[in-house]
Amino acid sequence: MTKARFAAAAIALAASVQVAAAKEPLKVGALLAVTGPASFLGAPEARTLEMLVEDLNAKGGVDGHRIELIVKDTGGSPEKAISFAKQLVEEDGVFAIIGPATSGESIAVKTIAEESKTLLISCAAAEVIVTPVLAHVFKVAPKDSYAAEMIFRRMKKMGIKRIGLLSSNTGFGKAGKEQVEKLAPAHGIEIAASEVYDKAATDLTAEVTKLKAAKVQALLNWSIEPAQAIVIKNARQIGLKVPIFQSHGFANVQYAKAAGAAAEGVMFPASRVVVAEALSGKDPQKPVVATYKRQYETRYKEDVSTFGGHAWDALGILVRAVKEVGLDREKVRAAIENMKGFVGTAGVFNFAPDDHTGLAIDAFEMITVKNGKFVVLGK
Amino acid sequence: MSLELVLQYLVAGLTYGTIYAVVAVGFNIIYNTTGIINFAQGEFVMLGGMTAVTLHAFVPLPLAIAGAVLVTMAVGGLIEVLFIRWLSAPSVLRMIVITIGISILVREGALLVWGESVRSLPYFTGDEVSSLSLGGVHVSPQVLWSLGACLVIVAFLRVFFQHTSVGRQMRACAANRVAAALCGVPTRNLVTLSFVLSAGIGALAGCVVSPITYTSYGIGTGLAIKGFTVAILGGLGNSTAAVAAGFVVGILESFSVSLLPTAYKDAISVAILLAILFVRPSGLFGSAEVARLEAH
Numbered sequence: 292m293t294k295a296r297f298a299a300a301a302i303a304l305a306a307s308v309q310v311a312a313a314k315e316p317l318k319v320g321a322l323l324a325v326t327g328p329a330s331f332l333g334a335p336e337a338r339t340l341e342m343l344v345e346d347l348n349a350k351g352g353v354d355g356h357r358i359e360l361i362v363k364d365t366g367g368s369p370e371k372a373i374s375f376a377k378q379l380v381e382e383d384g385v386f387a388i389i390g391p392a393t394s395g396e397s398i399a400v401k402t403i404a405e406e407s408k409t410l411l412i413s414c415a416a417a418e419v420i421v422t423p424v425l426a427h428v429f430k431v432a433p434k435d436s437y438a439a440e441m442i443f444r445r446m447k448k449m450g451i452k453r454i455g456l457l458s459s460n461t462g463f464g465k466a467g468k469e470q471v472e473k474l475a476p477a478h479g480i481e482i483a484a485s486e487v488y489d490k491a492a493t494d495l496t497a498e499v500t501k502l503k504a505a506k507v508q509a510l511l512n513w514s515i516e517p518a519q520a521i522v523i524k525n526a527r528q529i530g531l532k533v534p535i536f537q538s539h540g541f542a543n544v545q546y547a548k549a550a551g552a553a554a555e556g557v558m559f560p561a562s563r564v565v566v567a568e569a570l571s572g573k574d575p576q577k578p579v580v581a582t583y584k585r586q587y588e589t590r591y592k593e594d595v596s597t598f599g600g601h602a603w604d605a606l607g608i609l610v611r612a613v614k615e616v617g618l619d620r621e622k623v624r625a626a627i628e629n630m631k632g633f634v635g636t637a638g639v640f641n642f643a644p645d646d647h648t649g650l651a652i653d654a655f656e657m658i659t660v661k662n663g664k665f666v667v668l669g670k
Numbered sequence: 671m672s673l674e675l676v677l678q679y680l681v682a683g684l685t686y687g688t689i690y691a692v693v694a695v696g697f698n699i700i701y702n703t704t705g706i707i708n709f710a711q712g713e714f715v716m717l718g719g720m721t722a723v724t725l726h727a728f729v730p731l732p733l734a735i736a737g738a739v740l741v742t743m744a745v746g747g748l749i750e751v752l753f754i755r756w757l758s759a760p761s762v763l764r765m766i767v768i769t770i771g772i773s774i775l776v777r778e779g780a781l782l783v784w785g786e787s788v789r790s791l792p793y794f795t796g797d798e799v800s801s802l803s804l805g806g807v808h809v810s811p812q813v814l815w816s817l818g819a820c821l822v823i824v825a826f827l828r829v830f831f832q833h834t835s836v837g838r839q840m841r842a843c844a845a846n847r848v849a850a851a852l853c854g855v856p857t858r859n860l861v862t863l864s865f866v867l868s869a870g871i872g873a874l875a876g877c878v879v880s881p882i883t884y885t886s887y888g889i890g891t892g893l894a895i896k897g898f899t900v901a902i903l904g905g906l907g908n909s910t911a912a913v914a915a916g917f918v919v920g921i922l923e924s925f926s927v928s929l930l931p932t933a934y935k936d937a938i939s940v941a942i943l944l945a946i947l948f949v950r951p952s953g954l955f956g957s958a959e960v961a962r963l964e965a966h
Binding site for chain 2: 325326327330331334460486487488489491493494496497498500501503504517520521524527528529530545549550551552553554
């Protein structure tokens, strides 16, 4: 052995001793649309993760494993999400990835996670992310089919039979549109007009005019971009006075604020975190959503959204699994797959080998906008 | 289609058209003086809107808008002085690359200052749901504000470029910078002035369309692409033509929605642009002479 080689071996040995002294860190990657059209989703998610990781590390990490969080801003672009996912897997060697925030990005990166056996806990809604089930891919946002179901139940109650559907040209919009079209006939609802608009749309007067011409009884919009606030303004401006329904993508009160007076009375399904104060003391979710709301709102001086909550749930699930079985990826995977009764902001999660969403339809509540605030819609 | 619907689509088209036109006009001013396309034009629109929203927290709306226009004008002037003024006889390509660089710089700067969230000014009159009903057709008052602002800007520019000494000097500067300098025209100052002017107009546009389209740090690029398309379509350098072209594109897009799925909206405006440029390379209203001049 030459001298140089000996020295290198000694250094390597010393380094490995040092690593053993402190426990191996838990490397978590996050693919989030912190900027761009989906920033109302990704930005609160990134902030939530940063807050949680800081708290957990201050308390000594997860069983002594310090959490190392690597946030990548995808800008909501599936192409960027793919290249960042590869970077997180190949260069950073992360243990798990949280995100992406949007459905389109999640669909784009799920095979990368599966092939590299990296855990992916998506914060997006589209059912196709976890159907068919991929062993390493989970998601914490409620399914879009449940959202459509909740909306249709309400429409039925209101006697609405003929609707106009608007959706954006994103993964979330497309997947939602498919679910709505699939489920509508079973509820006796006819989609009289359906339009897909660009995610960066700045005015949708022509689209709502088309719905008005089709004499619809209600407008249903399915998107996550600021365009969903524009839709409601434009509908009211041209005098389309029918009830307006939105998807669970509306669950950031910023959207309601952006639409101002036009948002009044808009109905949408969402998890209970946006109406935390209204929950009864007996609700199992009450302590979790109250804690999250208090911590987030004192730290960032802005209202909580369901989206930030998804990040809270995703990291919470990962941390619980790591605590149970240690830093072994396959064991953690199995632990998540069989996890029951995890109380999160979006609902109570009960995962199963054939269900990587874990949420039932009762995770949703119908919400409406009243005086610029989210309130529970009465029965 | 009933008459009422036709008119409603027309109104939608006018809304789109005004937004495109006010951005296109900004392109034309700098083009008129320097012969270059300033790809940071969209960022002026963004800066105007964002600054006004910030100022509006402290002062009434008209003051906030005036303040935003002044701030953006200062930024426009500063950009010219810092990045462009000291270049001696830069090539067109170099100027384009520089302006694209500036646009990225301004956008990232805005992200640092304002964050990623979407903001907007309040409606100048009424609110999000108010609309004027003109014979069954509904128009948001803000559309009329934008339309008015657009027409005022164009009228002002027309007078400025045709009937004032400074305006004429600016045109001379564009036609032949060396000759203009030889005649005693202070070409460098005029280029700075053109940046200041187009920043101001961009900012004003950013304020009036903000309640309709919302403002965030990244809106500049999208607006610039549409505005640029419209400027080319109208014939570069001609602000009145830009407005007309803006309406043509806006109205065609709006009616295309009534017949085809919305997904084709942008494809249609680009197809029209290509078709017109094949037939009339100098744009709808540009003169063939200008096109020849530019070929040199």
